[in-house]
Amino acid sequence: MYSSYDVIVVGAGHAGCEAANAAATMGSKVLLITMNMQTIAQMSCNPAMGGVAKGQIVREVDALGGLSGIISDKSMIQFRMLNRSKGPAMWSPRCQSDRNVFAWEWRKALEENHNVDFWQDTVSEVIVKDNRVKGVKTSLGVEFSAKAVVLTNGTFLNGQMFIGEKVFGGGRTAERSATGLTEQLVHLGFEAGRMKTGTPPRVDGRSLNYALMEEQLGDENPGKFSYTNTPALTKQRSCWITYTNQAVHDELKTGFDKSPMFTGRIKGLGPRYCPSVEDKINRFADKDRHQIFVEPEGWDTVEVYVNGFSTSLPETVQYNALRKIQGFENVRMFRPGYAVEYDFFPPTQLKPTLETQLVQNLFFAGQINGTTGYEEAACQGLMAGINAHRNSHEEAEFTIKRSEGYIGVLIDDLITKGTEEPYRMFTSRAEYRTLLRQDNADLRLTEKGYAIGLASQERYETMLAKREGIAKLTETIRATKVKPEEINTFLESKGSAPLREKGSLYTLLKRPEIDQSDVKGILSSLPDMPNGVGEETIEQTVIEIKYEDYLNREKQNADKLDKWENLSINPTFDYDRLKALSFEGKEKLKRLRPSTIGQASRISGVSPSDVSILLVYMGR
Structure with a gap:
């Protein structure tokens, strides 16, 4: 066991695993600190990877040399290419995963990386001196020094879980929350906020009547995520579709007076694109039914994930409502759904490398940045791990442009626009989605991954x-x-x-x-x-x-905008010298510190005339 490392990664979720593996593969000595060694790479919510735009991210992570695609291929129980009826820019790979195999394959891969050490503990403090990170201190009082630290705390920072009127401290079921770190970071000058997410109940698949549901088969010729020689899927498990109905809605409404969301006990903003079932029937009162996806959690388990039924209503209300869904009449519930509220740090406080602006060599990745989803977390972890390694070895930063990958779109959106709700990737967020297809991620990014020593x-x-x-x-x-x-x-x-x-x-x-x-x-x-x-x-x-x-047109547009992306702005530039800048534009530029003219142009509140003034000053 070492006391000094090149990179320390805090948290072993999807972001933390990719960060630790990337930095270690590139040559850094890495310490991965997790609260529980048994929950490394846990699929906290649905047991699936990919989906619309998310599948493209997984393929990009794989193309760069990350492991999410390989692990997904080894643990999938069903594969589907979504949106085949649309153009190739919309095709999105998605797999149903075996939750336990996924986590085990990740742990196995990390243990096989000899540059990764592990420590089970909670980090209570980041050690900072002269605005530079020096290491971490754990709840046991153990101190580890490091040249760079990556925080991937997920939903654990001051996490609280809600089931009806019951409130528990924790970031995930049966796991405690992490305290102290938010307060320290706020003391250092960071701005923090609260967000919420939720999960549905898990049920016993033996108690369901699948004959009353629609079967959802995998693709006849299943594909995969990784560009490497991972094993082909030779057998698949079916998923199923059923629907809520008016009786279900009426039952759910009986618990609205005890809903933590409706009574105001939850203050954080939840994901607009993945609302709870009570939120759906409240917001879309004109709809008499909502789709429910019945998803098995693995090859050798009867546990079933009820996708589309995320809720924080009292457990008795959840159970009674489930029994009114077609095919769920005799359902047995393993555990109820719940909401979790947690601290996050607005990502406008980050550089394009995901390094914080306030503290050198301190990186944030995943839900701590206000994002949602395994895939969004994984790609942030990968980029933070790459740059933590490069910073600790005094190498140039590594970034991806919006025209080069969905990863570039995601990070640029976060650092220039921020987010007031859990950020989720969609194809519509990318201006160049015909260029950024899932089929060509290797042609776009593998050369970059190879050049930095990550892709083999x-x-x-x-x-x-x-x-x-x-x-x-x-x-x-x-x-x-x-x-x-x-x-x-x-x-x-x-x-x-x-x-x-x-x-x-x-x-x-x-x-x-x-x-x-x-x-x-x-x-x-x-x-x-x-x-x-x-x-x-x-x-x-x-x-x-x-x-x-179409491709030629998008390339031409990307090339036109690239000239702005290549115009760097000194991080210490004094915007007060430019008297002609608008007041809002000047304030936003001073706070967000864009690294290029292109980034400055995408900041909300920075007008085209502000950009013109910057260009004139720079002699353009």
């Missing part, structure tokens, strides 16, 4: 082979001419105009009537088809061809 040589070479395969296949398609007699019967079957003369296959594939499955059949018959071209390469090539015009 094998990952890098696999990406290069894929890039070369796409280039060769594209060249073959461009060179191929198709005769009318070879293709017209097929075109007519698709309702597409027939060819009148020999035409380019490249142009033909751009037709909207010709979908992905058609293209595979056409390409397989090509005599000049390059050897060893896999399905992923074909899919990627077709997307690039079909959406060429």
